[in-house]
Amino acid sequence: MSTKLLDLVNIVDNSPYKNTLSSDNLGLTYFLSHDGVVLGKIIKKTLEHLKYVEWLEIENNTVRITDSKDLSSKFAKLTSQWRSEDKFDCLRGWRDELYTCYTTGGKKYFDIERSAACIFGLVTYGCHITGYIPDLKKIWVPRRSYKKPTFPGMLDNTVAGGLGDGLSFKECAVKECKEEANIEEDYARKNLVSVGVLTYEFIHPETGFYQPEVESIYDLIMAPDVVPKVNDGEVHEFMLMSYTEVIERLLKGEFKYNCALVIIDFLIRHGEIDIDSEPDYIEITSRCHRMLEYPLRRV
Amino acid sequence: MSTKLLDLVNIVDNSPYKNTLSSDNLGLTYFLSHDGVVLGKIIKKTLEHLKYVEWLEIENNTVRITDSKDLSSKFAKLTSQWRSEDKFDCLRGWRDELYTCYTTGGKKYFDIERSAACIFGLVTYGCHITGYIPDLKKIWVPRRSYKKPTFPGMLDNTVAGGLGDGLSFKECAVKECKEEANIEEDYARKNLVSVGVLTYEFIHPETGFYQPEVESIYDLIMAPDVVPKVNDGEVHEFMLMSYTEVIERLLKGEFKYNCALVIIDFLIRHGEIDIDSEPDYIEITSRCHRMLEYPLRRV
Numbered sequence: 001m002s003t004k005l006l007d008l009v010n011i012v013d014n015s016p017y018k019n020t021l022s023s024d025n026l027g028l029t030y031f032l033s034h035d036g037v038v039l040g041k042i043i044k045k046t047l048e049h050l051k052y053v054e055w056l057e058i059e060n061n062t063v064r065i066t067d068s069k070d071l072s073s074k075f076a077k078l079t080s081q082w083r084s085e086d087k088f089d090c091l092r093g094w095r096d097e098l099y100t101c102y103t104t105g106g107k108k109y110f111d112i113e114r115s116a117a118c119i120f121g122l123v124t125y126g127c128h129i130t131g132y133i134p135d136l137k138k139i140w141v142p143r144r145s146y147k148k149p150t151f152p153g154m155l156d157n158t159v160a161g162g163l164g165d166g167l168s169f170k171e172c173a174v175k176e177c178k179e180e181a182n183i184e185e186d187y188a189r190k191n192l193v194s195v196g197v198l199t200y201e202f203i204h205p206e207t208g209f210y211q212p213e214v215e216s217i218y219d220l221i222m223a224p225d226v227v228p229k230v231n232d233g234e235v236h237e238f239m240l241m242s243y244t245e246v247i248e249r250l251l252k253g254e255f256k257y258n259c260a261l262v263i264i265d266f267l268i269r270h271g272e273i274d275i276d277s278e279p280d281y282i283e284i285t286s287r288c289h290r291m292l293e294y295p296l297r298r299v
Numbered sequence: 300m301s302t303k304l305l306d307l308v309n310i311v312d313n314s315p316y317k318n319t320l321s322s323d324n325l326g327l328t329y330f331l332s333h334d335g336v337v338l339g340k341i342i343k344k345t346l347e348h349l350k351y352v353e354w355l356e357i358e359n360n361t362v363r364i365t366d367s368k369d370l371s372s373k374f375a376k377l378t379s380q381w382r383s384e385d386k387f388d389c390l391r392g393w394r395d396e397l398y399t400c401y402t403t404g405g406k407k408y409f410d411i412e413r414s415a416a417c418i419f420g421l422v423t424y425g426c427h428i429t430g431y432i433p434d435l436k437k438i439w440v441p442r443r444s445y446k447k448p449t450f451p452g453m454l455d456n457t458v459a460g461g462l463g464d465g466l467s468f469k470e471c472a473v474k475e476c477k478e479e480a481n482i483e484e485d486y487a488r489k490n491l492v493s494v495g496v497l498t499y500e501f502i503h504p505e506t507g508f509y510q511p512e513v514e515s516i517y518d519l520i521m522a523p524d525v526v527p528k529v530n531d532g533e534v535h536e537f538m539l540m541s542y543t544e545v546i547e548r549l550l551k552g553e554f555k556y557n558c559a560l561v562i563i564d565f566l567i568r569h570g571e572i573d574i575d576s577e578p579d580y581i582e583i584t585s586r587c588h589r590m591l592e593y594p595l596r597r598v
């Protein structure tokens with residue numbers, strides 16, 4: 001088996017670093033706020049759909065918002081129209097869930113339908129929870145429902161979810177624990193431990209969309225009587241898997257790609273992957289904590 | 300008190316990122332291997348001393364090794380000569396300890412006296428150990444000896460040390476536990492947990508030297524009867540300090556600067572600093588795991 005942990009990182013953090021290729025070489029256009037703050041990056045084939053938007057100005061290598069009044073409504077109207085005209089495949093996965101775009105100082109700038117954030121290459125936020133039994137060195141691993149539109153049947157983190165507008169990361173994690181794994185809110189609220197954040201820049205291999213992501217990471221010790229249960233149709237089954245088996249399945253490519261990063265980070269923090277035995281250790285930790293040069297959410 | 304955790308990170312990871320200032324603006328010259336690999340960055344005032352070194356070629360914005368034969372001996376001879384002529388203040392802290400410079404694939408390229416690595420802006424490696432009592436939420440914090448040449452009297456990590464040529468990180472950590480804190484080798488070897496690595500680019504405020512650093516991080520649970528003791532004159536005293544007090548003293552600037560990073564990382568991994576309450580959380584984690592664009596040590 002020639003797969004390495006770094007190969008898994010390369011799949012997720014796959015946007016070139018500046019010393020290798022400039023973003024311009026990828027044909028990405030900077031997406032700017034009305035006052036010139038870079039909010040994201042837009043791929044070339046999106047530009048044709050933006051030409052006719054009167055509150056956007058395309059110039060040189062930038063797309064700029066010219067009028068910031070009622071921006072959330074403007075995006076809602078635009079994305080709904082695109083959806084009804086079936087302009088973008090990604091909007092077929094319309095979620096009716098709003099994501100927030102932040103500007104300087106971490107202030108909310110506007111919100112936008114979740115499935116449309118990638119069109120503008122905006123930073124998206126989520127939370128990932130690893131439910132584990134330290135004494136047994138085992139992790140509760142779900143298999144995604146075979147009916148999910150994205151990554152059906154792949155292995156996943158115990159619980160994970162996108163951060164909707166107005167939620168704290170912790171409340172998002174608590175909510176997802178209940179929805180996805182039937183873990184009681186009280187138990188989750190008391191036992192979830194915030195242990196870090198992963199950041200990476202993902203270019204979707206099929207659509208070419210550029211997607212910088214922030215994943216808030218939680219460890220959750222699972223007491224013997226806290227057994228995750230399939231709840232909302234997102235999960236096919238939960239399996240209690242030893243750290244060793246988790247690593248084997250990671251290297252076989254069975255985990256959803258960004259979930260692999262969360263597991264690798266877990267195994268590093270818990271001493272199961274060691275700097276003296278993993279050749280790519282230093283690069284892996286940097287690549288999971290990439291410096292995102294955009295205004296980010298702040299509390 | 301206006302100090303923030305990010306202010307502490309800014310002191311250590313203080314080399315500009317590419318979107319703000321290019322390295323060239325700092326007057327740094329690339330230091331290249333004989334086959335063109337960038338190994339480090341050299342400050343302008345060092346160049347005059349390199350002009351007369353026959354196995355180095357200064358050209359445009361680079362200093363290149365022209366002859367890689369017996370490179371370790373070449374560096375030993377050159378740095379000894381500089382020391383005897385008192386060319387660089389940093390060599391007054393001569394350690395008689397060799398550091399390794401790696402090249403492509405993480406292979407050893409040469410070794411060099413520890414106190415001279417900064418002259419060439421080479422990546423240096425160390426290990427930092429946080430000895431803690433989880434049930435009490437306390438950390439064993441040493442005050443550095445008032446006689447140390449660097450950062451006398453400041454607070455430090457429980458144990459820390461530079462990685463000498465030929466050692467593994469773990470063996471380095473075990474050795475330093477004994478030397479600095481009188482923690483038995485058996486106990487250290489059994490209980491040290493590798494939990495990550497921190498990377499940052501430090502520009503020394505006084506000398507201007509550029510120093511990329513890699514610090515391998517270990518957590519060490521301290522049993523009630525394992526009490527660190529002053530051993531080798533590096534430490535003035537050990538104090539058992541609550542997490543709360545540690546944070547207070549961090550913000551007062553009492554910790555040696557790069558040790559502050561290790562403590563911040565510890566408090567993040569243990570849930571004491573939370574993404575929903577620390578405004579700079581995301582930036583802090585990226586800045587402690589900076590992508591170092593040099594060939595790095597591999598196992």
